[in-house]
Amino acid sequence: MTTANIIDGKAFSETLVARVGEQAGLLAEKIGRPPALAVVLVGEDPASAVYVRNKIERTTTAGMRSIEHRLADTTSQADLLDLIDTLNDDDSVDGILVQLPLPPQINEEAVINAITPDKDVDGFHVVNAGRLATGQDALVPCTPFGCLLLLRDCLGSLSGLNAVVVGRSNIVGKPMAQLLLKESCTVTIAHSRTKDLQAVCAAADILVAAVGRPEMITGDFVKPGATVIDVGINRVPAPERGAGKFRLTGDVHFESAAAKAGAITPVPGGVGPMTIACLLRNTLVGAARRFDAGPIDI
Numbered sequence: 001m002t003t004a005n006i007i008d009g010k011a012f013s014e015t016l017v018a019r020v021g022e023q024a025g026l027l028a029e030k031i032g033r034p035p036a037l038a039v040v041l042v043g044e045d046p047a048s049a050v051y052v053r054n055k056i057e058r059t060t061t062a063g064m065r066s067i068e069h070r071l072a073d074t075t076s077q078a079d080l081l082d083l084i085d086t087l088n089d090d091d092s093v094d095g096i097l098v099q100l101p102l103p104p105q106i107n108e109e110a111v112i113n114a115i116t117p118d119k120d121v122d123g124f125h126v127v128n129a130g131r132l133a134t135g136q137d138a139l140v141p142c143t144p145f146g147c148l149l150l151l152r153d154c155l156g157s158l159s160g161l162n163a164v165v166v167g168r169s170n171i172v173g174k175p176m177a178q179l180l181l182k183e184s185c186t187v188t189i190a191h192s193r194t195k196d197l198q199a200v201c202a203a204a205d206i207l208v209a210a211v212g213r214p215e216m217i218t219g220d221f222v223k224p225g226a227t228v229i230d231v232g233i234n235r236v237p238a239p240e241r242g243a244g245k246f247r248l249t250g251d252v253h254f255e256s257a258a259a260k261a262g263a264i265t266p267v268p269g270g271v272g273p274m275t276i277a278c279l280l281r282n283t284l285v286g287a288a289r290r291f292d293a294g295p296i297d298i
């Protein structure tokens with residue numbers, strides 16, 4: 001039985017995109033053009049193609065300019081780095097996003113770190129990671145920032161709360177932990193070597209699951225009344241929908257966790273829609289900073 005408040009990330013993200021759109025309109029009046037996001041897609045990965053299509057649609061919905069570069073999956077690292085150099089130098093581009101994963105001949109780290117930090121709207125560049133870790137102004141990775149916005153909306157002040165982040169990737173777990181620390185949470189980062197993960201999680205007021213393992217975090221891992229944020233997006237077989245059909249599920253077992261939690265994000269419709277909204281927010285923030293147009297408070 002579900003007793004938890006279901007956190008509606010879809011509705012929140014739509015409000016956020018609308019606010020970004022308003023601010024983008026005001027910025028466009030100051031700088032003479034809408035903020036612009038360049039998206040680079042290398043290869044034909046179907047999941048990446050869907051993400052990129054959604055990103056482009058939402059960018060235009062928010063009144064921003066979307067620039068697309070679609071490259072063959074045989075593209076060399078040198079050619080991709082050349083394109084990034086061109087986009088770095090192009091004053092009409094405010095944000096650069098290279099869709100991951102990249103084909104095996106290309107080193108992702110080299111590509112991420114070739115993007116100028118001020119246009120790194122994914123927030124993956126080592127300079128932005130360092131700025132976040134040292135409490136300086138940074139472009140923050142979109143998925144954890146989206147989680148933080150949902151948590152603030154749900155809980156108000158996070159100060160003093162016990163937060164457990166399961167997962168230590170550079171794109172979700174580590175920046176999520178940094179953001180929660182900045183909010184004055186007491187933060188634990190758990191991972192595949194953590195001993196007695198269930199007990200660690202069961203002490204959390206805020207539990208963030210970014211594991212990539214379908215429904216691994218069950219109700220037994222949830223402290224009564226805790227706020228549970230499920231970052232996971234897993235495609236699992238759904239024979240009940242017909243042969244060869246799939247469904248999306250999170251890293252949290254929704255039914256059992258929702259019976260214990262105070263609030264919980266669903267999958268889909270929780271964290272997922274926040275990621276693109278935060279990407280647009282980062283593009284706006286990046287553009288405002290580059291043109292010294294004053295702070296953006298979103």
Ligand code: NDP
Nearest residue numbers: 143167168169172191192210211212231232233271272275
């Ligand atoms: P990674 O695979 O990079 O990291 C997974 C982390 O989970 C690792 O730190 C790993 O530990 C840890 N882990 C794996 N198995 C266990 C276990 N049995 N017990 C405890 N910890 C474990 O994944 P990402 O961070 O990139 O993504 C995590 C999830 O979030 C995925 O489902 C992904 O699809 C989703 N995602 C969703 C996004 C969105 O927009 N909503 C955006 C990005 C990701 P170790 O380091 O020890 O190996």
